[in-house]
Amino acid sequence: MKHFKAIAxxxxxRVIGNGNKIPWHLPEDFKWFxxxxxxxxxxxxxxxxxxxxxxxxxxxxxxxxxxxxxMRLQHPEIFGSFxxxxxxxxxxKGYQLPLxxxxxxxxxxxxxxxxxLDPEEYSTDVFICGGAQIYEQALPLCSxxxxxxxxxxxxxxxxxxxxxxxxxxVSVVKDSTDxxxxxxxxxxxxx
Numbered sequence: 001m002k003h004f005k006a007i008a009x010x011x012x013x014r015v016i017g018n019g020n021k022i023p024w025h026l027p028e029d030f031k032w033f034x035x036x037x038x039x040x041x042x043x044x045x046x047x048x049x050x051x052x053x054x055x056x057x058x059x060x061x062x063x064x065x066x067x068x069x070x071m072r073l074q075h076p077e078i079f080g081s082f083x084x085x086x087x088x089x090x091x092x093k094g095y096q097l098p099l100x101x102x103x104x105x106x107x108x109x110x111x112x113x114x115x116x117l118d119p120e121e122y123s124t125d126v127f128i129c130g131g132a133q134i135y136e137q138a139l140p141l142c143s144x145x146x147x148x149x150x151x152x153x154x155x156x157x158x159x160x161x162x163x164x165x166x167x168x169x170v171s172v173v174k175d176s177t178d179x180x181x182x183x184x185x186x187x188x189x190x191x
Contacts, residue, residue: 026150029179066112
C-alpha cells in the first residue's frame with residue numbers, strides 16, 4: 001500500500017511560517033526540496049499555495065480548498081478558464097478537479113478533502129508540503145517525514161505539529177551550520 005510522504009522545515013521553536021511567509025532564506029534547503037519533489041505530486045493548502053504565488057514547476061500541484069470558486073476569483077491567471085459546470089456541481093464532496101496543465105510536467109488540481117486524496121492514484125510519490133493544518137491532518141497518513149530543522153528561533157504564527165510519538169528517526173541526510181535534514185519513518189505504517 002502506498003502512503004503520503006511529508007516534507008517540511010521548522011525552526012527550533014517549531015515555527016514554519018510567519019505572515020504566510022517562510023521566516024528564513026536557505027537556498028540549500030530550497031534545492032533539497034526541489035530535488036525531492038520534482039516530478040512528483042505536492043499537496044498543499046490554499047494559504048501555502050498563495051504564499052508561493054504560482055504552481056511549482058515540474059510537479060502535479062494539488063491545492064486543498066473548500067472554496068474552488070474563490071480560488072478562480074483570486075487567481076484568474078491560473079484558474080480563469082475553469083468553470084464549475086452542472087456535472088461538476090453534482091459530484092460528491094471531495095472530488096478532485098483537474099484544472100490546468102502548463103506543460104513541462106506542471107499540473108494544478110483542486111481537492112476539497114485530504115481524506116479523499118488517494119496516493120495509489122499516482123505513479124509517483126505524493127508529498128504533503130504545508131501548511132500547519134494540512135500537516136496536522138496528514139502526518140498520521142504519512143509513511144515518511146523529511147524534516148529540515150532550522151538552527152534558530154524564529155517569530156511565527158504557524159507551527160509544525162507534534163510528530164515525535166508517531167515517527168522514528170531513520171537517518172540524518174545533511175547536517176550544516178544553518179540546518180539539519182532528517183528522515184523519519186512512521187512507527188505504524190509500512191512503506
